[in-house]
Amino acid sequence: MKFLSAIEAVKVVKSGDRVFVHSASATPTILTDALTLRAPELSNVEICHIHTNGVAKYADIKYKDSFFVNSLFVGANVRHTIAQGNGTYTPIFLSEMGKLMANGDLKIDVVFIQVSAPDSHGNYSLGSSVENIKEAIKNARVVIAVVNKFVPRTFGDSLIAAKCIDIFVQNDAPLYSLPVGNITDEEKIIGNYIAELIEDKSCLQMGIGSIPNAVLANLNNHKGLGIHTEMFSDGIMPLVKSGVITGEYKGIIKNKIVSTFADGSQELYDFIHDNPIVEMKSAAFTNDPQQIRKNKRMIAINSAIEVDLTGQVCADSIGPNIYSGVGGQIDFITGAALSEGGKSIVALTSITNKGMNKIVPHLRKGAGVVTSRAQIDYIVTEYGVAKLKGKSIRDRVEALTKIAHPNFRETIAKEYYDSI
Numbered sequence: 037m038k039f040l041s042a043i044e045a046v047k048v049v050k051s052g053d054r055v056f057v058h059s060a061s062a063t064p065t066i067l068t069d070a071l072t073l074r075a076p077e078l079s080n081v082e083i084c085h086i087h088t089n090g091v092a093k094y095a096d097i098k099y100k101d102s103f104f105v106n107s108l109f110v111g112a113n114v115r116h117t118i119a120q121g122n123g124t125y126t127p128i129f130l131s132e133m134g135k136l137m138a139n140g141d142l143k144i145d146v147v148f149i150q151v152s153a154p155d156s157h158g159n160y161s162l163g164s165s166v167e168n169i170k171e172a173i174k175n176a177r178v179v180i181a182v183v184n185k186f187v188p189r190t191f192g193d194s195l196i197a198a199k200c201i202d203i204f205v206q207n208d209a210p211l212y213s214l215p216v217g218n219i220t221d222e223e224k225i226i227g228n229y230i231a232e233l234i235e236d237k238s239c240l241q242m243g244i245g246s247i248p249n250a251v252l253a254n255l256n257n258h259k260g261l262g263i264h265t266e267m268f269s270d271g272i273m274p275l276v277k278s279g280v281i282t283g284e285y286k287g288i289i290k291n292k293i294v295s296t297f298a299d300g301s302q303e304l305y306d307f308i309h310d311n312p313i314v315e316m317k318s319a320a321f322t323n324d325p326q327q328i329r330k331n332k333r334m335i336a337i338n339s340a341i342e343v344d345l346t347g348q349v350c351a352d353s354i355g356p357n358i359y360s361g362v363g364g365q366i367d368f369i370t371g372a373a374l375s376e377g378g379k380s381i382v383a384l385t386s387i388t389n390k391g392m393n394k395i396v397p398h399l400r401k402g403a404g405v406v407t408s409r410a411q412i413d414y415i416v417t418e419y420g421v422a423k424l425k426g427k428s429i430r431d432r433v434e435a436l437t438k439i440a441h442p443n444f445r446e447t448i449a450k451e452y453y454d455s456i
Contacts, residue, residue, distance in 0.1 A: 039204045042070035048178045048203065050079050054106075056137075056172045057085040060299045061211045064150040064182040065090045075102040081346035083219035084142070086130070086167065086361070087111030089212035089299075093395040097122055108133055109361030110352075116359055125403075127352070130266060130296075130364040131323035134171035147176040151196055152187040160201070162194040164211065164298040164305060166316045170183075170196075178202050186210050188309035192294075192316040213301050216270055219250045222285035222385050222418035227251045229416050230337060230381055236260055237285040238377075239331035241368045243339070244269035244299055253335060255280055262286035264331050265435050266322055266364040267297035270304050276313070287330035289315055296322045323364045328371025334378040336368035338407075341384075342394045345433045345452050347409035347424045349382055356402025369411050379413045386441040395440035397452035415439065 046067055049055060055071070058064055068083070072093040079101055083094055086109040094103040095114045105114050105123035110131075117123025128136065128412035136142035149169055160181065162169055173179050177180050178409065181201045185208045209431060219227070227250025234240070239262035242248040252271035255261065262283040263272060272293065275281040283291040292315045308314045321327055340351045341359060352361050372378035379447055384394050395417065399405070415422045415436060422435035437449045 037198060037204060038202070039206055042066045042205050042207070045180050045203045045205050046071045046074060048180070049074070049078065049081060049146050052080050054082040054084055054143060056144045056147045056176065057083060057088060058149040058165060058169055059086045059088050059167055060165045061089060061213075061305070062150045062163055062187065063088040063090050063212060064148045064168040066207045066209075067148040067180060067205065068092065068094055072099065072103075075099045076110050078102045080104065082106050084108065086133075088113060090359070095123065104343065107361070109363050110358050115359065125181060125358045125361065127362050129323065129367055130167070130319045131325075131367045134168040134318065134320045135413055137168065137171045137175045144172050146178045146180065147172040148180050149173070150182040150184055150187055150338055152290070153183060153185045153188045154198065155189060158198050160196045160198065161187065161189040162196060162316070163190055164308065166192065166194050166296050167319050170318055171320070173200055173350070180205065182207050184208055186305075186419050188305050190316040191306050191312055191323070193318045194316045205257060211305055213281055213300055214244065214269065216249070216301065217246050221247070222251045225418040226383050226385070227254045228381065229421050231255055231258075233379060233381060233414060233421070234335055235333055235377070238262070238333040238335050239264050239286050240335050240337065241265040241372075242337040243267055243327075245339070246337060248337065260285050262331065263293040263295070264322065264328060264334070265295050266319070266368065267299060268293070268295050269300035270313055273304065283313070284294075287332055287336045288327060294322060319364070322408065323367035325367055325371040325374060328368060329374035330379070332376045334372045334375035336372035336378070336380045338365045338368065338380075338382050339384055340382050340394070342396050342399060342403065342438065343382065343384065343415055344399045345417065345436050345448065346429055347432050347436070348399055348405050349407035349412060350399050350403040351389070351406040353402070353404045355400040362406055365406055366411075369407055373411065380411065381414045381416060382407070382412055383416045386419055386439070393441060393444045393448065395436055395444070395448065397419050397448045397455065452455050
């Protein structure tokens with residue numbers, strides 16, 4: 037077992053390498069910062085990851101000759117790289133990222149990870165973020181692990197044997213915590229609408245943020261709910277403690293919360309630490325529609341940047357400008373569609389913070405269609421619920437116009453019909 041400083045450890049990275057970085061709350065910033073210090077002696081190093089937390093120093097345009105960012109899901113800390121020319125975006129379902137690494141389409145040279153302190157058997161845990169790290173480890177030339185006593189030990193696919201790690205770096209620092217944002221009045225209304233669509237004994241997928249938290253806050257009177265999701269945050273903890281979330285009616289991995297990420301407060305990380313009811317699984321499992329479908333009444337709750345009047349969902353770009361990524365939206369919408377009694381829901385406020393309309397006659401020029409109009413069951417805003425499944429285009433236009441912001445209803449319908 038070789039323990040080095042971060043500076044010494046990252047010397048294994050060579051010009052032309054592709055470095056894959058552990059994501060979300062597990063982001064090993066000490067390693068990416070150390071690598072950035074080597075910028076003068078490196079060229080054409082690709083740094084690849086889904087969304088990461090913290091400051092991404094390597095993404096500064098002044099390092100463009102040394103580092104190039106390849107985001108599989110674009111986070112706020114690297115969003116600027118695409119416009120500046122020192123970064124790009126690879127569209128991919130979260131469920132399929134591991135396959136890219138295994139078949140060589142995404143060849144990994146070095147992987148940076150963060151793990152827990154070893155257990156009594158000398159094994160480490162990926163803690164709060166499993167995603168596709170095992171596939172990266174299996175296919176990388178060198179694996180560098182930051183050992184951190186603050187990383188929770190979790191069950192499921194998170195176990196990493198010491199023999200899988202080439203270089204160890206010790207750094208004890210609290211994981212990135214996400215502030216719990218205030219829920220607006222509009223989001224509270226949306227949460228209530230969605231809660232009314234959820235039956236007892238349902239299994240939920242939802243992300244993090246104000247709308248998912250607003251949904252969870254409205255589920256206190258539900259019974260026998262389960263969780264099979266891509267990611268979760270603090271909002272589920274009260275429902276577990278009150279007995280609303282039990283997992284007893286799930287089709288697979290009963291009585292367990294199944295996820296591939298947990299991103300939230302220190303209380304959340306304490307909650308998942310050594311907690312046998314939490315199974316942190318590889319994204320190849322959590323996001324596999326054939327696994328998702330095994331849960332009856334699977335409810336997939338996702339968000340959007342804008343939705344057109346026919347039901348096309350843009351969730352990854354603002355016009356041609358990439359904002360986030362495809363992620364797991366299609367994985368779970370497909371799984372919910374195949375599930376007995378399943379439902380797919382896309383939720384969004386009717387306007388942006390700047391007063392721009394989100395229910396639009398046509399998607400903006402250059403906008404990406406993440407979810408097609410044939411795949412969605414429900415669109416929800418603070419003005420109501422539009423059920424789209426089985427509806428004609430004409431009926432969809434009418435239903436979606438009704439849940440648009442009142443200031444835009446007349447103009448968006450007119451613009452749509454004038455254009456055809």
